[in-house]
Each structure stands twice: as C-alpha cells, then as structure tokens.
Amino acid sequence: MVRGAAAGRRPTGVAFTAWDHGTKHGRLALLGVLSYGTPLMARLLLVWFGFATLTWTLAGAAALIIGGATLAMTGRRTSARPQSA
Template sequence: MIIGGGGEGIDPAALPGYLLALGCAVTWSGYSVLSRRMGHVPTEAVTIFCLASAILSAVLHLLFEKTVWPQGVIGWSSALALGLGPVGLAFYVWDVGMKRGDIQLLGTLAYAAPLLSTGVLVLIGIAAPSWSLALAALLITGGAALAARTSFRA
C-alpha cells in the first residue's frame, strides 16, 4: 500500500529511495539485535555513534546540499526538537529498551510510530484522510496485534 501508491503501482523513479529505505530498515534491525546482544556495553556509547553520524552528515551536507537555515521561532524550535527528540534522545531510549526492556512490547509499540505520525499529518491538514490510509492503519494495527499475541497469552 505504501510503495504501490494506493493501487497506482510502483514508480520506477522512486526505486533508489525504496532501496535506501530497505537499507535503513536492515541497518536499524541489525543495530537493535547487536544492541541486545551487547548488553554489557554502556548506553553512553551511543554518543560515539551520534557524533560520528553528525560529522558524516555535516560533511555530506556541505558536499552535496545547499544550506538553508531555519526561519523564525517555529523553524528553529522544530530543528531543536528534532535534534533533541528523534535524532537524539530516541537513540538512548531505544538502546536502554533493547538492553533492559521487554523486547516484545518495544517491537509492538514501534508499530504505533507510523500510525501516530500519519494521524498527526491528517489532523493538521498536511495529509488528506482516505480509504487507503484507513486500510493502512488497519493493517498496521493488525501487525501490532499479531506481534503482541505472545504477550497476550502471558
């Protein structure tokens, strides 16, 4: 449903983006498994990876992109919130969850991210509600329920 454009088919021009997304998914899942298996490594080590990715991102940005600074209070606040939340704190929280948390619950709750973000986009008027979004939400909820079935039994 996501990459098929709601029934319109896959756009071949978007294939590089799909492949990058697949690479990100494999990288993140690999990181998560390694984090769990290396529980003895302190969570503070995440700082090294965050710094390395920030440096690499800055270098690649300077080489390939035009710098556009945020405009106004909302722009700067949004950039700060992204840096502190999903790009910063989220890595630490995920690491703690992977090392000391309930993996099954964490995986199940991860299904909520795309559902909640899409809901926010609809609520603020950036995305239009549609039957394909409703079906996608139902499929995400079904995936979460399927992932949580062992927890329900316990």
C-alpha cells in the same frame, strides 16, 4: 568530548538512548509494535491538523499495523530452550 555530550541531547541522541535502554531492559515485542506505530501516529496527526487527507490506503495500512501489533502482543511465546527427545 563536550561535542559528543551535546549530540546526545538532540532528538536523535535521545531516541537512540531510549531505543538502547528499551532493547536491553524492556519488552521487545512492545518496542517493535511501537516502532511500527510511530509513522502511523505521525500521519494521523497530520490528518488531524489538516495537513493530510484520510484515504482508504491509510485506513488499510492502519488496519494492517494494528492487526500485526495485536498479533505480536497476544501471540504464543516460544521457549529458547531446546526440547529433549
């Protein structure tokens, strides 16, 4: 059992625990937005530190991700209850 506890302290275990907590107790729309934004942030950090170049493809992808995030966070919420006729 010690081996399993040690695995939970690694980055993947921490990420899984955070994801599990977020899906059970957090705002799912925000969690989805953050999950799509993470690769974009990683790429922008690579550009910032000089390990990648900023291209129009990256700028277009960033615009689409930010647009989708804005739509997801400001979109109309629907009720889970069926409407009576």
